[in-house]
Amino acid sequence: MTRDINPKNIFMSVQELDIKVERKSLSELELETKGTIFWNLSPAELVEHSLANKEGNLTDVGALMADTGEFTGRSPKDRFIVKDSETENTVWWSDINIPFDEANFDRLYNKMISFLGNRNLYVRDAIAGADEKYRLNLRIINTLAWHNMFCYNMFLRPDKDQLEDFDPDFTIICIPEFKANPDTDGTRQENFAAINLTRKILLIGGTAYAGEMKKGIFSVLNYILPHKHGVLSMHCSANVGKEGDTAVFFGLSGTGKTTLSADPDRSLIGDDEHGWNEDSVFNFEGGCYAKVIDLSREKEPEIWDAIKFGAIVENTRFYPGTRTVDYSNKQVTENTRTSYPIYHIKNALPNSIAGIPKNIFFLTADAFGVIPPISKLNKSQAMYHFISGYTAKVAGTEVDVTEPKTTFSACFGAAFLPLHPTRYAELFGEKMEKHQVNVWLINTGWTGGPYGVGSRMKLKYTRAMISAALEGKLDHVAYRKHSVFGIGIPESCPNVPDHVLSPRATWEDKAAYDLKARELGTAFIQNFEKYLDFATDDILAGAPKF
Numbered sequence: 071m072t073r074d075i076n077p078k079n080i081f082m083s084v085q086e087l088d089i090k091v092e093r094k095s096l097s098e099l100e101l102e103t104k105g106t107i108f109w110n111l112s113p114a115e116l117v118e119h120s121l122a123n124k125e126g127n128l129t130d131v132g133a134l135m136a137d138t139g140e141f142t143g144r145s146p147k148d149r150f151i152v153k154d155s156e157t158e159n160t161v162w163w164s165d166i167n168i169p170f171d172e173a174n175f176d177r178l179y180n181k182m183i184s185f186l187g188n189r190n191l192y193v194r195d196a197i198a199g200a201d202e203k204y205r206l207n208l209r210i211i212n213t214l215a216w217h218n219m220f221c222y223n224m225f226l227r228p229d230k231d232q233l234e235d236f237d238p239d240f241t242i243i244c245i246p247e248f249k250a251n252p253d254t255d256g257t258r259q260e261n262f263a264a265i266n267l268t269r270k271i272l273l274i275g276g277t278a279y280a281g282e283m284k285k286g287i288f289s290v291l292n293y294i295l296p297h298k299h300g301v302l303s304m305h306c307s308a309n310v311g312k313e314g315d316t317a318v319f320f321g322l323s324g325t326g327k328t329t330l331s332a333d334p335d336r337s338l339i340g341d342d343e344h345g346w347n348e349d350s351v352f353n354f355e356g357g358c359y360a361k362v363i364d365l366s367r368e369k370e371p372e373i374w375d376a377i378k379f380g381a382i383v384e385n386t387r388f389y390p391g392t393r394t395v396d397y398s399n400k401q402v403t404e405n406t407r408t409s410y411p412i413y414h415i416k417n418a419l420p421n422s423i424a425g426i427p428k429n430i431f432f433l434t435a436d437a438f439g440v441i442p443p444i445s446k447l448n449k450s451q452a453m454y455h456f457i458s459g460y461t462a463k464v465a466g467t468e469v470d471v472t473e474p475k476t477t478f479s480a481c482f483g484a485a486f487l488p489l490h491p492t493r494y495a496e497l498f499g500e501k502m503e504k505h506q507v508n509v510w511l512i513n514t515g516w517t518g519g520p521y522g523v524g525s526r527m528k529l530k531y532t533r534a535m536i537s538a539a540l541e542g543k544l545d546h547v548a549y550r551k552h553s554v555f556g557i558g559i560p561e562s563c564p565n566v567p568d569h570v571l572s573p574r575a576t577w578e579d580k581a582a583y584d585l586k587a588r589e590l591g592t593a594f595i596q597n598f599e600k601y602l603d604f605a606t607d608d609i610l611a612g613a614p615k616f
C-alpha cells in the first residue's frame with residue numbers, strides 16, 4: 071500500500087524557526103559580510119545548523135559527530151607568536167614559540183577578513199578564566215557551526231548580565247577553509263595558528279582541529295597570567311574532596327588528566343587548564359575534552375555518561391549500519407575525542423573555583439616501566455620533576471618509531487608556555503614553599519617490563535593509589551627509596567597488591583630493570599643540562615643519582 075505523501079504535510083510539524091540573527095556589527099574587526107551572522111546560537115540551534123550544513127551526523131545518544139579533516143591533532147610546528155615590541159624580550163623564542171612577522175600577520179588578517187566577506191558566520195562571546203579578576207573575554211568567529219558549538223562547550227558561558235555589555239579582550243578567527251600561501255604569508259604550510267598578543271587576536275586557518283582554539287587561548291593565558299599578574303597557570307586537571315581539599319594533576323597528553331580527575335567521590339574543577347592565584351585554584355575552561363579511544367562505560371562511567379545531547383564526538387566511526395559509535399575504531403586516528411560542557415559531569419563544581427591544593431600529582435606515562443606507579447617526592451624532587459616534565463611517547467603511531475620515545479616537556483606543558491619554563495617553576499616553587507603541599511609522582515604507563523614486554527598499569531590500581539593518597543592512607547605506611555630516583559615508594563596501599571607498587575618486583579629480569587632505570591636516569595640528567603644556570607643546589611638535590 072502506498073500512501074499519498076504530500077511534502078507540505080511532512081514539514082507541517084517543523085516550526086518556522088525563529089533563528090537568532092543579530093545584526094550586530096563586527097565593524098571593530100573591519101569585517102563586513104554579505105552572509106548572515108549567527109550570534110551566540112544555543113547548542114540545539116548549532117546542532118541543527120551543523121546537520122543542515124552537512125558538517126556532521128547525529129549519534130544514537132544525541133551527540134553531534136564531526137570530523138576534523140586532514141588534521142586530527144594540533145600542529146605545533148605551525149603555531150606562531152608575533153614578535154614585536156611587546157613580546158620581543160618576554161617570550162622565550164624556540165622551536166615551540168616560533169616567531170612570526172608583524173607585517174605578515176597584518177596581511178594574513180586582512181586576507182582572512184576579506185575571505186569572510188560573503189559567508190555565513192557563527193559568532194560567540196565566551197569567557198576564559200573562572201576567576202573574575204583574571205577573566206579574558208573572548209569573541210570567536212567561526213565558519214563551521216560545530217566549531218562554534220565546541221567553543222560553547224569548552225569556554226565559560228557568560229550569563230545574561232555579562233553579555234549585556236560584553237567587551238572582548240581577545241578575538242579568535244578560525245577559518246579551516248582559508249589556506250595560507252607559505253611563499254608570501256610567512257607560514258610553514260597552508261595551515262597555521264598565529265597569536266598576536268599586541269592586537270589580541272588568534273588567527274587559525276587551514277585546519278579544522280578545534281583544539282587549536284582551546285590550546286591557543288591557553289597559551290595566551292600562560293603568557294598573561296604569570297607575566298602580568300604573578301598567577302601560576304598550569305597544564306593540569308583539578309578536583310576537590312568533600313573536606314574542601316583540592317588536588318591537581320599535572321601531565322602531558324595521554325597521561326590521564328581527564329580520566330583521573332573524573333572521580334565520583336570528588337567534585338570536578340576542570341580537566342586541563344587552571345590558574346593558581348593567592349588563595350585559589352580556578353578553571354580556565356567551561357568544559358572537558360576527553361579522549362574516547364576504547365572508551366567503555368565500565369572503566370570510565372563519568373565520561374561515558376557525559377556523551378549525550380550537547381556533546382560533540384570527533385573523528386569517530388559508527389558500527390556499520392547504525393548510529394552507534396564504535397569507540398574501538400581507529401580508522402581516522404587514535405586521537406578520537408569528545409567535548410562537552412562541564413555540567414555534563416554530575417558532580418562538577420558550579421563555579422569552577424576551589425582552595426589551595428593539598429595534593430599535587432605529576433602524571434607520567436613511562437613506557438620504560440621504570441617509574442613506580444606511585445611515589446612521594448620531597449621539595450627538591452618536586453621541583454626537579456616539575457621542570458623536567460617527563461613522559462614517554464609510545465611506538466606504533468609513527469612508522470619509524472620502534473622504541474618508546476622519551477619526552478621531556480617542561481612544567482608538563484612546554485608546548486603551551488610562551489615564557490621561559492623557569493618563570494613557571496619559580497612561581498610553583500614559591501607556592502610549594504608557602505603551602506604545605508604533598509607532591510606525588512604517578513606512573514600511569516608500563517609495569518612488568520617496558521612497552522612491548524610489560525603492560526599498561528591497570529586504571530583501577532591507579533585510581534586506588536590516588537584515592538589512598540588523597541584520603542591520607544599513605545601517610546603512615548613504610549616507604550623505601552628508589553635506587554636511582556631516590557623517590558619514596560610506599561610498601562603497601564589499600565586495594566593494590568604489594569608487588570605492583572615496586573616496579574622492579576614486576577620485572578622478571580631484575581638486571582634489565584636496573585639497567586633501564588640507569589638509562590632513564592641518564593636521560594633526565596642530560597635533559598636537565600639546559601636548566602643548570604637556573605637550578606639551585608636545592609633543586610639539583612632532587613636529581614637521580616647512581
Ligand code: ATP
Nearest residue numbers: 322323324325326327328329361514527528529532
Ligand atoms: P590531554 O592533555 O591530551 O587531554 P590527558 O592527560 O587528559 O591528555 P586522558 O584523556 O586522561 O589524558 O587519557 C588517558 C588515557 O589512558 C585514557 O584513554 C585512559 O582510558 C587510558 N588509561 C589506561 N590506563 C590508564 C591508567 N592507569 N591511568 C590513567 N589512564 C589510563
Ligand code: MN
Nearest residue numbers: 327328342359
Ligand atoms: Mn585531557
